[in-house]
Amino acid sequence: MKGKKILHIVSVSFSLRYFVGNQFHYFKEKGNEFYVACSDSSDFIALSREFGFTPFPVPILRSINPLQDIKSIYRLYQYIRREQFDIVIAHSPKGGLIGILAAYLARTPKRIFFRHGLVFETVTGLKKHLLINIERLIGFCATSIVNVSPSITRVSDRLKLNASSKNKLLGKGTCNGIDITKFKPRSGYKDSTVITIGFVGRLSKDKGLIELIDAWKLLCNKYKSIRLMLIGPLDERDPLPDAVLDQIYRDPTIDYIGGVDDTSLYYNKMDIFVLPSFREGFPTVTLEASASGLPVVTTKVTGCIDSIIENETGLFADNNSHSLNEKIRFYIDNQDIAQLHGRNGCQFVKDHFSEDLIYKQIEEKIL
Structure with a gap:
């Protein structure tokens, strides 16, 4: 070239x-x-x-x-x-x-x-x-x-x-591919005493944070050894209500990390990944989570619908707290299936979304 x-x-x-x-x-x-x-x-x-x-x-x-x-x-x-x-x-x-x-x-x-x-x-x-x-x-x-x-x-x-x-x-989607040498399963990072549900992205209404926090209240009524890890900056253009922010800041079961430059090791601390978004293009974070060996709960909106294989690498939830609660509960109660979907997701990303594959597509179709 x-x-x-x-x-x-x-x-x-x-x-x-x-x-x-x-x-x-x-x-x-x-x-x-x-x-x-x-x-x-x-x-x-x-x-x-x-x-x-x-x-x-x-x-x-x-x-x-x-x-x-x-x-x-x-x-x-x-x-x-x-x-x-x-x-x-x-x-x-x-x-x-x-x-x-x-x-x-x-x-x-x-x-x-x-x-x-x-x-x-x-x-x-x-x-x-x-x-x-x-x-x-x-x-x-x-x-x-x-x-x-x-x-x-x-x-x-x-x-x-x-x-x-x-x-x-580009291939099955995405704009840049996933660095599978960086986002991959690693042992030794999880806390075996709790099940960690993770979210990565802007903390905004569009990302479904209101519904996720409502679902979290339901989950905490049933399970004691769980925590919610939130990674990402607050979105000033689409801000969360004060009541939701107060819950995030004060709830001892919620670990708010904020924005970080490198999220790769944080995925290795999670057991389940959730993206309850109302709008996406193609959510890179679901692919990063899958590449890290996590089962994914997401919604059937534009972009998200292309990012998992239903009942193989993840589960689809509706954009409401009760559906999110139900799907997350399924993975908590069925750890063997959760781990299988995580392994499937890892292979799914390697087969279709690695940087090498996407960069070849960019070379053929764009440059």
Whole structure:
């Protein structure tokens, strides 16, 4: 593969580790040059050193701000014209709107949008129509759309977000694959005196934290030797009610870890993983949990529905506390099945979602 000059565009630098990560190292060794446009932060500069890309700070606000957005599109347009990139890859709705529009105006030959999720699925009214039409504008201006899950492709086709001929899927889904040398079963980390149910992700309403905490109250009425481990930052854009936060902070059976840079060893402290989300693109955390040998309880929403094999690697729950309680109880009461589903999940990730497999797909379908 001839070396190419590639620009990634994201709204927050935090997402780079998950959206691109080791791709930087893998494809740099094949002679490619990487640049990243993103809102400025100390973390952005640190990541540029870690992954070896050239940073271009530009404001990409997650909220809609017409004046600032137009300024950012123009700055990016000038940068893209000056640097003459072979490929521009934009992530998330806002990064996509600003990045793909700038690349379209600059006539970049390959303009690729990664559709990581569908924000409009959990909103209503005029805002929903606006978000759908933003997706359609991005879809028109992009040359290719990478939907990160089969279920996102189905919604995209149903709503005509872009020409179906532009759709691409990497294997069975995901955007970056799983590092199976990092996320793997390890012994010696679990506390054998308790059963630990784990969650990794933003603590928000969209992630189903209200329903999970309600289910936890039911579980604690039946079991004494259990704990809930919550890993991830509080989400200021979709905040939890004060009563739920108070329960998380005060309940001695809940271990709130907060945000961490490396979650791999935390999975090894869990017995069951749960993601009760209302909206996803393709939840990397369920694959990380499966790769770590955990049975998974998740919901049948977009993205999540593609991340497990029902009754083989995990169980589907409805988006309510009683269903979550029932599915988690099943694994607590049937440890042999829980362990079997964990082993199956580990193999499922190795067979379909390892970084090597996904990076070959990226090389064939995108670069």
